[in-house]
Amino acid sequence: MDEILYDFGTGRSDPSTFPVAALQAAATKVIAEQIEPLTNYPGGLGHEGLRRAMAERESSREGVPVDPDHIILTNGSMQAVTLTAEALQVDKGDTVIVEEFSYPGTLSAYRSLGYEMHGIGLDEGGMRMDQLEDRLQSLDAKGKRPKFIYAISTYQNPTGFVMPKARRLEMIDLAARYDIPIVEDNCYADVHYEGEVEPAIFALDDNPQHLYLGSLSKILAPGLRLGYVLARPPMLDKVLARRHDAGSNVLAAAIAAEFYKDGISEHAAVSNPVLKGKRDLLLDELQDHMSELCVWSKPVGGLFIWVRLPDDVNLKRLMSEAAARGVKYLPGISFHYEFAKAPYLRLAFGHLNHNQISLGVPALTAAIQACRTSNEPVAFDSLFD
Numbered sequence: 001m002d003e004i005l006y007d008f009g010t011g012r013s014d015p016s017t018f019p020v021a022a023l024q025a026a027a028t029k030v031i032a033e034q035i036e037p038l039t040n041y042p043g044g045l046g047h048e049g050l051r052r053a054m055a056e057r058e059s060s061r062e063g064v065p066v067d068p069d070h071i072i073l074t075n076g077s078m079q080a081v082t083l084t085a086e087a088l089q090v091d092k093g094d095t096v097i098v099e100e101f102s103y104p105g106t107l108s109a110y111r112s113l114g115y116e117m118h119g120i121g122l123d124e125g126g127m128r129m130d131q132l133e134d135r136l137q138s139l140d141a142k143g144k145r146p147k148f149i150y151a152i153s154t155y156q157n158p159t160g161f162v163m164p165k166a167r168r169l170e171m172i173d174l175a176a177r178y179d180i181p182i183v184e185d186n187c188y189a190d191v192h193y194e195g196e197v198e199p200a201i202f203a204l205d206d207n208p209q210h211l212y213l214g215s216l217s218k219i220l221a222p223g224l225r226l227g228y229v230l231a232r233p234p235m236l237d238k239v240l241a242r243r244h245d246a247g248s249n250v251l252a253a254a255i256a257a258e259f260y261k262d263g264i265s266e267h268a269a270v271s272n273p274v275l276k277g278k279r280d281l282l283l284d285e286l287q288d289h290m291s292e293l294c295v296w297s298k299p300v301g302g303l304f305i306w307v308r309l310p311d312d313v314n315l316k317r318l319m320s321e322a323a324a325r326g327v328k329y330l331p332g333i334s335f336h337y338e339f340a341k342a343p344y345l346r347l348a349f350g351h352l353n354h355n356q357i358s359l360g361v362p363a364l365t366a367a368i369q370a371c372r373t374s375n376e377p378v379a380f381d382s383l384f385d
């Protein structure tokens, strides 16, 4: 087994900004003061204080009112992904629209549920609406109406791209024309580095068909396992009807609610600049080492950089050549909705320190070079053909 020295594999938060003292103080306070909720089952919606804090988070970012009673707390947003897919499913074999490259956890949940996935191509603005329209038309001609469209429109995983507002409005329009709910996964919201923040779909369209997924994993820590669904009636009841676990962890929710009682911005102002520094360093290292070899995304938020590899790289060998040099990454194939071989890899930068980023990139570069069949410089025009 090769030792992993440079773990670009998992989208984790930054350990150096984990707010130890503040969370300890919050835990001490809520354990003493919240004996009643802590000694009870929370029920379907979950801890009221955290629902209020997350309603405030969404409402202040998006500028629209959010009702805390429309928030269902979950065990990470991954449970929200699964619950919503179950709620919208009628039969095995139902169709769902996803981005061609998407979060492997979601793809694997949809596969397990027996959904037939249709992947829509991506470009620098996220899911392509021309392709979505063509696919909805061709499915309609076969009498098929997808049960929903799943989109990570902001800091997309794995590409990091953000869908511009105009395209979001097009998606809303297409969804309305074909009467299809949108499940908007915004788990990277607030991991924002620069530029305009595009509005969430739920803020652009109050159609109660649409569902919205949020998380605390990326702004605070994935070990808390705190996520949520924002659903308006009657969808709210449909999602709640799938839930049989008596609600999610009250202690974690109560601590997070206390920690965020004055909003999420104070901690984001500490953690985002640290993450941005790592993103900047990774971009600089890629420029220094790989500019004649690869192209990559330049995300304005989130935790990932998506790298396009030369066509002559042996993708299977690359995993082991990289591992032999201590480098872990996730290969393009694991993000493809049909596991198609794809000359891409994803680099997660949230958890590594600067030294690891600076040493990891040349090690990965050497592995890529070792797996090519030529030494020709590569001149791609873009990440996508």
Ligand SMILES: Cc1ncc(COP(=O)(O)O)c(C=O)c1O
Pocket (backbone or CB within 6 Å): 011, 075, 076, 077, 078, 079, 081, 103, 105, 152, 157, 185, 187, 214, 215, 216, 217, 222, 225, 226, 227
């Ligand atoms: C797009 C997306 N959705 C959902 C999740 C699940 O996150 P969590 O369950 O930790 O909230 C992830 C995790 O990486 C993700 O990238």
